[in-house]
Amino acid sequence: MVHLFGIRHHGPGSARSLLKALEALSPDCVLIEGPPEADEIVHWAADEAMRPPVAMLAHCPDDPQLAVFYPLAEFSPEWLALRFALARGTPVRFIDLPQVHGLALRQQQEKEQGSASEDSGEAAGPSDDPLGWLAEAAGYGDGESWWNHMVEERGDGEGLFAAIAEAMQEVRAQAGETGPQAQRDALREAHMRQCLRAARKQDFQRIAVVCGAWHVPALDLDAPGAPTAKADAQALKGLPKVKVATTWVPWTYGNLARASGYGAGVASPGWYEFLWRQGNERRAAGWLARVARLLREQDLDCSSAHVIEGIRLAETLAALRGRSSPGLVELDEACVTVLCHGEAAPLKLIERQLSVGDRLGAVPEAVPAVPLQRDLEQQQKSLRLKPEALERTLDLDLRKETDLARSRLLHRLGLLGIDWAALARTGHSARGTFHEVWTLRWEPRLAVDIITASRWGQTLEQAAASRAVQAARDADSLARLAELIDNVLLADLAGAIGPVTHELESRAAVTGDAPQLLATLPPLANVFRYGSVRRTDSQLVAHVIDGIIQRASIGLPMACGGVDEEAAAALRKLVLDADRAITLRDSAEHTEVWRRAMRQLALGDHGAALLRGVGARLLLDTGALPAPEAEALFARSLSAGAPPADAAAWLEGFLNGNAMVLLHDDAIWRLLDRWLAGLTEEHFLRVAPLVRRTFSTFAAVDRRGLAAKAVRTRGPVTRAAAAPGWDDARAALPVPLLRTLLGVAHP
Secondary structure, eight states, X not given: OEEEEEEOSSOHHHHHHHHHHHHHHOOSEEEESSOGGGGGTGGGGGOTTOBSSEEEEEEETTEEXXXXXXXXXXXXXXXXXXXXXXXXXXXXXXXXXXXXXHHHHHHHHHHHHTSOOOOOSOOOOSSSOTTHHHHHHHTOSSHHHHHIIIIITTOOOTTHHHHHHHHHHHHHHHHOOOSHHHHHHHHHHHHHHHHHHXXXXXXXXXXXXXXXXXGGGGGOTTSTTOOOHHHHHHHHTTOOOOOOEEEEEEOBHHHHBGGGSSOOXXXXXXXXXXXXXXXXXXXXXXXXXXXXXXXXXXXOOOOHHHHHHHHHHHHHHHHHTTOSSOOHHHHHHHIIIIITTTOSHHHHHHIIIIIIOOOBOBOOTTSOOOHHHHHHHHHHHHTTOOOXXXXXXXXXXXXXXXXXXXXXXXXXXXXXXXXXXXXXXXXOSXXXXXXXXXXXXXXXXXXXXXXXXXXXXXXXXXXXXXXXXHHHHHOOSHHHHHHHHHHHHHTTOHHHHHHHHHHHHHHHHHOOOHHHHHHHHHHHHHHHHHGGGGTOOGGGTHHHHHHHHHHHHHHHHHHTBSOOHHHHHHHHHHHHHHHHHHHHHTOHHHHHHHHHHHHHHHHOSSBOHHHHHHHHHHHHHHTOSOHHHHHHHHHHHTSTTSOHHHHHHHHHHHHTTOOHHHHHOHHHHHHHHHHHHTOOHHHHHHHHHHHHHHHHTSOHHHHHHHHHHHHHHHOOOOHHHHSTTOOHHHHHTTHHHHHHHHTOOOO
């Protein structure tokens, strides 16, 4: 006899009822909705080292991004059915449509639609919420809320699965079966019926089938009008295939949540875990005690009296709504009202830490995995970098051997596109360039990224080096290549440094694009200057930097001519960054080459005015432009014959957001003063916004210094100068009237 147990996603109520039903039935065969390819790895569910949440991963080795997860928690009915069968030696099989067909169909659909679509392997009806009609009739906002209250939060229920089957029969009859999802469901149900028939032929007497509630009516082989074996075989004939491999991977409650995008449909897995372990006994007290402990850990006031009043409020709300015990909705409302003093903000913390939770599962070390995964696990263990679902900060001191090794590991993962960690900042602390701060958070999807990256090599070092070399060949700019060299050295990939450097040198030798050449200098200079921090040979890139400085210096003056305002602003940043990089390189020969280019730009007439001003300022700051020559250049650029807009742009470039030259050089101060004073009204109105924008970039203390200098230079404004031709007698005439209007008595 076949016994159908319909479930909906994961939940403690249906799991508890299922476990009780299985113990009463004592089946001699258990069939579970899931990928048949996972039959080879199902025995791992009995391993003591397997700690939910975990997920079965089915993927295509030829295209690892073509993958599907089947998440399971300790309160998942499928997980309990697996453990029940394995503990008793009962045959257990998965009966869903094989993923050799499922992934092939998805691949085919993506090609036809031109866009990827996610498929978690979970059952779905013809609409996003097939229980919506039942929920609406019962006064609930959506089917998930209805199911949660009626099934998951109610605990054991006699006749639960018979009631579910009856409800699904009615819903399917009303919903109809059209659309792509219905067609996919039809194929899945055809295969599940074929598996049921095969189990019957093996003379199993008590067959337990655990499947999505939606599929229960379709799997009743004895129902009137049920499809025949021949019809099902015909429907499954000729389906496309791809190669599929399966394994177990750790999962997290955050990804089990409905909002994660994996479709597991558990909005509050932390709450479900609490229900599974706590049951209905003193539910409100147990949950609010957890909330109180969390709030106290965050230094938020929460006394025992708060908890008691919160329990009373939650139980009262449940009674008013006709519920036997409070659910999460009632408890959340009680938390906001009593424990959080009416503030909704702490509820976000409660939801994140308790309702969802941060649990990360674990799988046995012997579970099948690609060699790259094993190498990563070994390094995580030796470097004490445990994967965690919660985001945490890792502060590294690169002078320490362990921290340096950790940094290399994280940089290698970054090159492979495995974004377990993100570099938050470097350098700006008491420890200078010996300092790195990373933000780490492990996500289950990284399992797919690791499988994808395994095509580059069997170890992290080998894979990252191969990936870097290929990235160098595919790079679309010199700046990207320079950045890649930096990353390769940070990751300590000796095998990739040569090929990547050679690629950059070859491309730089044949390009005349000065902006691209300039953009490569900052990352290369950082490698050269700070390479010793990581014990890398910075001389490997020295000759590349020198060659790029030569070619950039030759092409720079020509590149700065005939550009508009936006392009000039972009070039200014490149020039300033390149100047700092050349200073870091600290080569007298190549610094002189760069200064000659700056001089040609500053003293020439064809470059953009903004860039000519920048060149003049850089030369002045380094002493390469004598003060008398700088004053003459300043006077010429701000002369009456210069177009006002060009003069203002030149001034912006020359000052470059720094007022020191005006504060300390009186000659340049006087030249600027004479230029502004000599402008006609029309020209002044045109350049005033540009000059104001330039001066607004100065620090407040510098602007005050300039104002004080203006007062010292011009002197205080006298009364005679402020109001020439003042007539005391005429000014006194309106005074009596003003006193009358203001009600001020006469003296």
